[in-house]
Amino acid sequence: MPSKKRKKRGGERRVIHPRNKYSENPPDFGLLASLYPSFEPYVFYSLDGRPRIDWTDFNATRELTRVLLLHDYGLNWWIPDGQLCPTVPNRSNYIHWIEDLLASDLIPCTRGNSVVKGFDIGTGANCIYPLLGASLLGWTFVGSDVTDVAIEWANRNVKSNPHLSELIEIRRVDTETKIFDAEELQNKQKDNINSYVDSTNTVSVDMGPSPSFSLRSQSVKNSYHGPPVLVGVVKDGESFDFCMCNPPFFVTMEEAGLNPKTSCGGTPEEMVCLGGEEAFITRIIEDSAQLKHAFRWYTSMVGRKSNLNILTSKLWNVGVTVVKTTEFVQGQTSRWGLAWSFMPPSKKMLFSHVTEKKNLSFMLEVY
Numbered sequence: 001m002p003s004k005k006r007k008k009r010g011g012e013r014r015v016i017h018p019r020n021k022y023s024e025n026p027p028d029f030g031l032l033a034s035l036y037p038s039f040e041p042y043v044f045y046s047l048d049g050r051p052r053i054d055w056t057d058f059n060a061t062r063e064l065t066r067v068l069l070l071h072d073y074g075l076n077w078w079i080p081d082g083q084l085c086p087t088v089p090n091r092s093n094y095i096h097w098i099e100d101l102l103a104s105d106l107i108p109c110t111r112g113n114s115v116v117k118g119f120d121i122g123t124g125a126n127c128i129y130p131l132l133g134a135s136l137l138g139w140t141f142v143g144s145d146v147t148d149v150a151i152e153w154a155n156r157n158v159k160s161n162p163h164l165s166e167l168i169e170i171r172r173v174d175t176e177t178k179i180f181d182a183e184e185l186q187n188k189q190k191d192n193i194n195s196y197v198d199s200t201n202t203v204s205v206d207m208g209p210s211p212s213f214s215l216r217s218q219s220v221k222n223s224y225h226g227p228p229v230l231v232g233v234v235k236d237g238e239s240f241d242f243c244m245c246n247p248p249f250f251v252t253m254e255e256a257g258l259n260p261k262t263s264c265g266g267t268p269e270e271m272v273c274l275g276g277e278e279a280f281i282t283r284i285i286e287d288s289a290q291l292k293h294a295f296r297w298y299t300s301m302v303g304r305k306s307n308l309n310i311l312t313s314k315l316w317n318v319g320v321t322v323v324k325t326t327e328f329v330q331g332q333t334s335r336w337g338l339a340w341s342f343m344p345p346s347k348k349m350l351f352s353h354v355t356e357k358k359n360l361s362f363m364l365e366v367y
């Protein structure tokens with residue numbers, strides 16, 4: 001699939017997913033202000049005559065998200081003050097990347113023609129991924145979370161869209177459950193399978209035995225000690241086409257607040273966890289090594305490129321069959337998508353994929 005490329009000031013290339021609604025037409029704040037009186041007070045005109053909003057004003061970014069979801073996706077949506085406010089073009093891009101992964105047949109579909117079933121780890125009060133995936137593509141979702149406010153508002157957002165309510169289940173994670181110990185997991189890890197890695201920039205094939213399982217090398221201090229993530233939340237016998245996650249990226253709220261140019265809200269429960277995203281995604285990896293074929297694709301957003309490399313190494317060590325990465329560019333910020341599977345890759349697709357691998361990678365310029 002062709003990627004759309006744009007020239008940014010300074011010559012840097014920016015790419016938005018070609019199926020993203022905003023690929024050809026970025027949101028028109030002037031038009032939205034004329035159509036939605038509640039948005040109008042947040043729009044002002046700069047000297048060059050272009051309509052703008054104050055990105056440091058949480059109320060402005062929340063109202064923009066509300067009107068975009070209504071105008072472009074027919075969704076009714078709201079979140080309480082201070083909860084993490086999603087940027088719609090960026091979140092849509094992750095959905096389209098997963099759509100490409102599922103369509104690529106790199107990992108053949110084993111669930112027949114049944115409707116696509118996704119699992120959103122940490123769906124948040126905003127419930128953005130299930131709402132976008134269900135409304136755009138008719139996917140079904142389980143959206144999990146741990147906080148009362150997230151569960152309450154995710155449910156409200158689903159109920160506000162009755163046409164989607166059959167498609168989305170909000171699942172509360174049992175925060176009392178004993179945390180699964182990584183050493184136990186190590187004992188359970190028996191498979192030594194041949195692995196392939198196909199990432200944005202490199203493709204390598206390892207036909208030898210998998211390296212020993214060594215997630216324990218992460219210091220205990222920095223390991224995840226929170227509530228269950230997938231193991232203990234996914235029910236016996238359940239299977240999914242994919243999971244996705246926008247994890248708590250940060251170790252502290254100070255780190256989370258480092259971008260003074262935008263105000264997207266975000267409470268400590270949403271933004272922070274002990275060990276940050278590396279620990280949280282490591283837990284997803286550990287859980288995936290147990291659940292294996294319960295998911296066709298496991299995916300997560302990654303906030304730091306250095307963590308992408310660390311996590312990719314961890315994936316090798318648990319015997320995944322495929323790793324794919326991509327980059328999402330949002331304004332001045334980059335995020336990465338990381339995807340892996342334990343299912344056997346289609347060999348035909350594997351080799352044809354080598355030449356086409358960049359087609360699953362794109363960057364997003366937000367708004």
Ligand SMILES: C[S@@+](CC[C@H](N)C(=O)[O-])C[C@H]1O[C@@H](n2cnc3c(N)ncnc32)[C@H](O)[C@@H]1O
Pocket residue numbers: 084085086121122123124125126127128129144145146147150173226227228229246247248249269270271
């Ligand atoms: C960065 S927010 C993402 C919210 C939303 N998905 C989005 O993209 O805007 C991370 C979410 O993960 C939730 N969370 C933290 N630990 C969790 C766990 N063990 N299981 C499920 N959700 C968790 C937090 O409560 C928070 O809502």
